[in-house]
Amino acid sequence: MASGTLLLQSVLTGLTNGFVYALIGLGISVVFRGTKIINAMQGEFALVAGLVAYLALRTFEVPLVLSFLLGIVAGGLVGWFMEAFFISPARLRGATDDTFLLVTLGVAFAISAAVLYFFGRDNIPMPGLGGNGSLDIFDAAIRIHSVWLIVISISVVTLLMLFYHRTHLGLSMMAVSIDADGASMTGISVPRMRLLTFLLGGAVGGLAGVLVAPLITVHYEMGLLLTLKGFAAAILGGLLNPSGAVIGGVVLGLIESIAVVTISSGYKDVISMTTLIIIMILMPNGILGRGGRRGG
């Protein structure tokens, strides 16, 4: 494999991983944008969705795409459940930002432990869209499923931007995020919007889960690992901006992958994290700057 091909391979790998991070970052951004809560259990939405898709596929033998859809619905329902039974009661009792962070972190650990208890330590493999087929590009390879992941991620972020800017519901959710009291004065149901925000964040996390599962398998610890990368992606892109989270994720994935190929795999995380720190010092509002931080 020539060095040019190896570089191309690293770009393809980086794009795949980057969009994985992006999807988690996207969910974190959606929840933060709507509720100002840093959701530390975003990766657990993915975990639950991956498991539901696996059970639907293996136990009930539903078609792959339908199992993915069921996983996404499950992610959304977990988000709804989270807001209805944990976040909302805590908010009514005057919870602060750090309380919400702790609540979501605690639920994340609880879900991970429950998955360990009921499903064990196994890595659960899932088939991907297009099976195990791959595309060859100048001797570099990318799985067909990875191509689907990238296409779906770009589509989802485009739809989300349209949703937030062109629909009454999306505008209402943004209004609640910016000024809950003001939104309430105009007749917007603040609790309902917050519920929908978590439902949407859960569904985006679920989408991430079903798309990531064929690449990395489903495992009880996958949620926390994904959340950490998703946080980095979301912060890099500007936490309030879903499209920024996608850009942040892709940048992070590419930096990691190119670092492995051009420098050393042993320094992958050191290089990627150092680069992130430099970017955040030079661009404290994220890659998209102050404008991006206001929302994409």
Next chain:
Amino acid sequence: MLNDEFKGSATRRATLKTIAAVASMGPVSLFAQQEPIKIGSVLSLTGPGAGLGQPERSGILLAEKNINDRGGVGGRPIKILIEDDGSKPDLAKSKAENLIFGEKVLAFIGPSLTASTGAIASITNAEKMAQVTFTGLGPVIEQSYKMLYHVLPPQILNARAMLEYASKSAKAKKVGVLHDTGYGQAVLAGLQTLNASYGIEFVSIERFEVGASDVSAQAAKVRASQPDLIFVIATSPVPFRNARQMKITQQIVSAIGSASYDYVRGMGEFADDIVFPEFMVGENPLPRQVEFVELYRKANNALPKNFEAAGWDAANIVAKAISKAGANASREAIAIAMRDPYEGAMAKYNFAAADMTGIELPSFIFSRLVQGKFTRLTFTAS
């Protein structure tokens, strides 16, 4: 008077009933009433080491049941008290202290991880009691603990077994290595010590963090170095999947730590043409392994692998030593009785050897994954 006669008659009847009841209970219940011989064990049943500790426990419990079904040790049942260290050395030490000083166990089995082994060995060494651990010989200080016995080979031996196959069976000259920073790093150190003596050059060595969810970039780099063969050393199925996804078509040789059904399930459709130097192929066991494999299959409806066999062997080794030294012997006498050569289900041990395990290269069995199934190879190391 009448009342006294009635009382006496009632007492006699009660006595006779008791005698009859005891007689009807038979020898098994008398055996069960004996004071059990306590053996302590600390394993990693949760946390990162649970993949080792859980199968080790299965093997230990099966051995305990089997020993007791056969009359125990010296007519007394054995009781193996198992505690979970959560894969943490500090917790391992405190759990061991409770077993050694509180429960006054006669010998010790475990733990599952190297760091915990050292933590507990400092106590067992001071107490002059045997500790049969599920790690290979670790830090240099372990060699000063003369009653610390290992039922798994040192990493240098694992490395030698991999190189034996690579050079003598696969005839590889150029090898690429994909390894994690934990277990893989430890085996790699052995590989780098020995590879030149086998005429093998490492054309690429790529590493990744333990628990990494994707190592495709590293796999692509290994592929680019065009090796004859790939060593993948990790405690996760992820690198095996990624290697095949990156179109690495060369044969993969791994180490014993990856030879588990859990990992094979995680590899999914990519579990093919991967060779393991290991000790237990339940699908086709060696004659000395047949009894254990059959008992395990009946008890668990599954086939055992290496760590289940290690658990079985550890419990049997301790029981045999207690039997030889006597149930009332001192802890030290029991530890000394363990130094005789022992042929277990997993391997042949000689704890009097310099590496405190005595496992030799010919004990390794080589298996190859063929479409997700372990098949025993005819190749043997010499």
